[in-house]
Amino acid sequence: MIIHGSALSPFTRKVVLSALEKGIAFENRDLNPYAPPEDFKSMNPLQRVPIIQDGEFTLADSSAICGYLEAKYAAPQALFPKEPMAYGHALWIEEYADTALFKDISEGVFRPIFINQFLGKPVDHATVEHTLSKALPLRLHYLENQLEDRSWFAGGAISVADLSVYSQLVNLLHAGHLPSSDSYPHLMAHFKQIQIRPSAEKLLRSETAYLGQMLDMISGRKT
Secondary structure, eight states, X not given: OEEEEOTTOHHHHHHHHHHHHHTOOOEEEEOOTTSXXXXXXXXXXXXXXXXXXXXXXXXXXXXXXXHHHHHXXXXXXXXXXXXXXXXXXXXXXXXXXXXXXXXXXXIIIIIIIIIHHHTTOOOOHHHHHXXXXXXXHHHHHHHHHXXXXXXXXXXXXXXXXXHHHHHHHXXXXXXXXXOOTTTOHHHHHHHHHHHTSHHHHHHHHHHHHHHHHHHHHHHHHHO
């Protein structure tokens, strides 16, 4: 299996973590959507990452891919609850993370900091500050309340819901704006219990190294 994606994409991160948690052997191939290969549109007409190739089968969209991995590799680590209400709630939290949380973090924090720099533009501090003080707290408070009496978002074990939220929040960690445990004790405890898992630890190290190389390259362009 080949996973095509971008190292700092939260959706690529979700798929890679799912594969690692399930013990699936795969090859990780970098695909930069800002400088895509010629066959990008044929792989995914929406021209987004991640995309997987499993033999002759090609599939795009992180939610579709995670569902496919679960159907094909249910054991040993199931990432979708069996109980109907927990299953439905896992899908809802995944959607909430993939849409609302992604929009605020990507457009309001990650892009104004990192993508601006990659494109040779100054950091948009005003947008970042507005997002952190006005928009993002609404999303984080909702997730905090969802975890008030539980360790995981859906069911009694880690699921696609947990990986989806964690995958979005990692980009706040990279940006130096991870929420505080004082303000969001349940959400940050949840984040940390995933962060210390072997799959997440390994992936975070590689991402941090990749981001450092990119920032060093930008610094070199300025000197």
